[in-house]
Amino acid sequence: MKEAILRLLKESRTEYLSGEEICRTLDVSRTAVWKHIQSLRESGYEIEARPRAGYTLTGVPDRLYPGEILDGLSTRFLGREIYYCDSVSTTNDLAKELARKGAGEGSMVVAEEQTGGKGRLGRKWYAPKYKGIWFTLILRPPVTPTEANQVTMMAAIAIATAIKRETGVWAGIKWPNDLLVGGKKVCGILTELSAEIERINYMVVGIGINVNQDEKDLPEELRKSATSLKVESGGSISRVRLIQASLTEFERWYGIWLEQGFDPVLARWKEMSVSLNCPVHINTPTKSWDGWAEDVDKDGALLLRLPGGELQRLISGEVSLRLS
Amino acid sequence: MKEAILRLLKESRTEYLSGEEICRTLDVSRTAVWKHIQSLRESGYEIEARPRAGYTLTGVPDRLYPGEILDGLSTRFLGREIYYCDSVSTTNDLAKELARKGAGEGSMVVAEEQTGGKGRLGRKWYAPKYKGIWFTLILRPPVTPTEANQVTMMAAIAIATAIKRETGVWAGIKWPNDLLVGGKKVCGILTELSAEIERINYMVVGIGINVNQDEKDLPEELRKSATSLKVESGGSISRVRLIQASLTEFERWYGIWLEQGFDPVLARWKEMSVSLNCPVHINTPTKSWDGWAEDVDKDGALLLRLPGGELQRLISGEVSLRLS
Numbered sequence: 001m002k003e004a005i006l007r008l009l010k011e012s013r014t015e016y017l018s019g020e021e022i023c024r025t026l027d028v029s030r031t032a033v034w035k036h037i038q039s040l041r042e043s044g045y046e047i048e049a050r051p052r053a054g055y056t057l058t059g060v061p062d063r064l065y066p067g068e069i070l071d072g073l074s075t076r077f078l079g080r081e082i083y084y085c086d087s088v089s090t091t092n093d094l095a096k097e098l099a100r101k102g103a104g105e106g107s108m109v110v111a112e113e114q115t116g117g118k119g120r121l122g123r124k125w126y127a128p129k130y131k132g133i134w135f136t137l138i139l140r141p142p143v144t145p146t147e148a149n150q151v152t153m154m155a156a157i158a159i160a161t162a163i164k165r166e167t168g169v170w171a172g173i174k175w176p177n178d179l180l181v182g183g184k185k186v187c188g189i190l191t192e193l194s195a196e197i198e199r200i201n202y203m204v205v206g207i208g209i210n211v212n213q214d215e216k217d218l219p220e221e222l223r224k225s226a227t228s229l230k231v232e233s234g235g236s237i238s239r240v241r242l243i244q245a246s247l248t249e250f251e252r253w254y255g256i257w258l259e260q261g262f263d264p265v266l267a268r269w270k271e272m273s274v275s276l277n278c279p280v281h282i283n284t285p286t287k288s289w290d291g292w293a294e295d296v297d298k299d300g301a302l303l304l305r306l307p308g309g310e311l312q313r314l315i316s317g318e319v320s321l322r323l324s
Numbered sequence: 325m326k327e328a329i330l331r332l333l334k335e336s337r338t339e340y341l342s343g344e345e346i347c348r349t350l351d352v353s354r355t356a357v358w359k360h361i362q363s364l365r366e367s368g369y370e371i372e373a374r375p376r377a378g379y380t381l382t383g384v385p386d387r388l389y390p391g392e393i394l395d396g397l398s399t400r401f402l403g404r405e406i407y408y409c410d411s412v413s414t415t416n417d418l419a420k421e422l423a424r425k426g427a428g429e430g431s432m433v434v435a436e437e438q439t440g441g442k443g444r445l446g447r448k449w450y451a452p453k454y455k456g457i458w459f460t461l462i463l464r465p466p467v468t469p470t471e472a473n474q475v476t477m478m479a480a481i482a483i484a485t486a487i488k489r490e491t492g493v494w495a496g497i498k499w500p501n502d503l504l505v506g507g508k509k510v511c512g513i514l515t516e517l518s519a520e521i522e523r524i525n526y527m528v529v530g531i532g533i534n535v536n537q538d539e540k541d542l543p544e545e546l547r548k549s550a551t552s553l554k555v556e557s558g559g560s561i562s563r564v565r566l567i568q569a570s571l572t573e574f575e576r577w578y579g580i581w582l583e584q585g586f587d588p589v590l591a592r593w594k595e596m597s598v599s600l601n602c603p604v605h606i607n608t609p610t611k612s613w614d615g616w617a618e619d620v621d622k623d624g625a626l627l628l629r630l631p632g633g634e635l636q637r638l639i640s641g642e643v644s645l646r647l648s
Contacts, residue, residue: 146470192518195517197473198500
C-alpha cells in the first residue's frame with residue numbers, strides 16, 4: 001500500500017494529490033493514507049501537505065530502496081527480486097544464504113553499507129554507508145565450475161559499460177576483474193560458487209562500486225590506489241540509476257554469454273582491458289613475476305611472456321601495471 | 325567417561341574387569357560405572373556382568389560410532405573429528421553446514437542411513453540403514469575450483485585401494501568417478517565445493533559404498549547395475565575396518581597430490597580405470613556419443629575418439645561400457 005501511494009505521488013509529479021483521491025483510488029481510509037505518508041517520510045521521502053490541496057512529493061531520498069530500483073527497471077529477470085539491507089556484514093554472505101534456501105536466478109541483495117566487506121582472496125573491502133553500490137546477484141547458469149570465471153569477466157564488461165553510460169567515465173578492466181579509472185580502482189567483483197564437479201548449484205556475483213565518495217571519504221592509505229566515480233566525473237551520481245544500468249547491461253551480456261558462449265565476451269573483455277599488451281608485475285601468494293601481459297586464454301588465465309621468452313600461464317594473482 | 329570405560333573393557337579383552345578396578349582407574353563411583361555400562365548396552369555393546377568377577381565385553385555392535393572408527397585409526401588429520409548420525413538427509417548437506425561454520429580440514433560426517441541420498445547431477449542414491457558406508461570428508465585444499473576434480477579422481481583411487489585391501493575385491497574406476505565390480509556399481513563419489521574463482525573455501529567429498537547388502541536388499545531396478553561388496557566377496561565386511569582403511573588411503577593419496585601434484589594421481593587413475601581404451605557410449609543432458617575412450621587429460625576430461633576420427637573432449641557425462 002505504501003508503495004502504491006508512493007507511485008501515485010510520483011505519477012502526479014508537481015501536482016497536488018488530494019487525500020480524498022488517494023482514498024478513492026486505492027480504497028483505503030484517510031487514517032491509513034496519513035499513516036503511510038508518515039511512514040514514507042520516515043524513510044526519507046519529502047512530502048509536502050497543503051490544506052485543501054493535498055500531498056506532493058518534493059524529494060526522494062538517496063537510498064537504494066527496492067521500490068526505487070524497480071521504478072523504471074527494464075530487465076526481464078535480473079534484480080526483479082530484491083533483498084534490501086540498511087547494513088549487512090557482506091551482501092555475498094546473505095546472498096549465499098538466500099541461494100541455499102532456494103532464491104531464484106536473478107535475485108539481488110543490495111546494502112547501503114557492508115560492515116565486513118571483503119575483496120578477492122579474503123582482503124578487506126571498504127564499503128561505507130550511502131556512498132557506494134554494494135550488491136550481489138544470484139545466478140544459476142547451466143555450466144561447470146570451470147566456466148564460472150567467464151561470468152566474472154562478463155560482469156566486468158557489463159559494469160564498465162553501465163558506468164560509461166551513466167557517468168561518462170571510462171573504466172578499464174584490470175585482469176582478472178577490477179575496474180580502474182586513471183590507474184585507480186573504482187569497482188571490484190567477487191564471485192563465489194557452490195558447485196558439484198559437473199554443475200554449478202548457484203553462484204553469487206558480488207559487485208562493489210565506489211560512487212559518491214569525496215576524496216576525503218577514501219581512507220588515506222587507499223587514496224593512491226582507489227577512487228570514486230564522483231571524484232572522476234566531478235559530480236554526484238544517482239546510485240539508483242547506476243544500479244539500474246548495471247542490471248540492464250548485466251542481463252544483456254549474460255544473455256549473450258548463454259546464447260553465444262564465451263567468445264564474444266572474451267573479445268569485448270580484451271577491448272576493454274587496460275592490463276594487456278603492456279609490461280606488468282604480478283604477485284601470487286608464493287611467487288612474483290615481471291613480464292609482458294600478452295594475452296588471456298579461453299579459461300580467462302593470463303598469458304605472461306617472461307623476459308627469457310617463456311610463456312607463463314597464470315590463473316590467479318595481483319597485477320600491478322608497470323609504467324615503463 | 326563412557327568411552328574410557330569401553331576402552332578399559334576392550335583392553336582387558338576376555339578377562340573380567342572388576343567394577344572396583346574401573347572405579348579406581350577412572351576415579352568414579354560405582355553408581356556412575358553402572359550407569360555408563362547400561363548406556364553402552366543401550367548403544368548395542370554386549371557386556372556380561374558376573375558377580376564377584378566383574379564385567380567383560382562379549383560383543384561390539386555393527387555401528388559406525390566415532391569411538392569405533394577412532395579405535396586403531398592411523399591417520400594424522402583425516403577423520404579425527406567425526407560427526408555421527410543415525411539417520412540424516414545427506415551427509416554432504418550436513419558437512420556443508422559444518423564447513424560453513426568452520427569445521428576444520430579432515431572433519432568427517434558419517435551416517436548409518438541417508439534418507440535423501442543423492443548421486444551426481446541430482447540423481448537419487450539408495451542408502452539403507454546399517455548396510456553401507458555413507459560418509460563425507462571436509463577438505464580445504466589450497467587450489468582453484470578448476471582443480472577440484474583432481475581430488476575426486478584421487479578419492480576414487482583411495483577408496484578402490486581400501487576396498488581391495490579390506491575385502492580382496494578389485495573395483496575398477498569408471499569415468500569420472502564410479503567404482504565398478506563386474507560392471508556393476510559398488511561406490512559413488514559426489515564432490516561439492518564452495519569457492520571463489522581463485523580459491524576453494526571448502527570442498528566436501530561424499531562417498532557411498534554398498535557394503536553388506538544382500539542381493540535381495542538391492543532395489544529390483546538396480547540389481548542389473550549395482551552390487552555390494554558382500555555379494556561380490558561372499559561374506560560380511562566390517563564397515564568400521566573398511567572406513568578406517570578408506571581414511572588411511574585417502575590421507576595418503578591426498579598427501580601425494582598436495583606434494584607432487586596431479587601427475588602421479590592421474591597415472592594411477594588410468595591404471596585402475598575400466599573405461600579407457602574401450603568402446604563407450606556417453607550420455608550428456610543434451611547429446612549422446614559413441615566412440616573410443618582414448619584418454620583422460622590433465623583436467624580429468626575424457627577424450628573420446630569419434631567414428632569419424634575427430635577427438636571430442638567431455639567434461640561431464642554418463643558412460644556406458646559397450647561390450648562389443
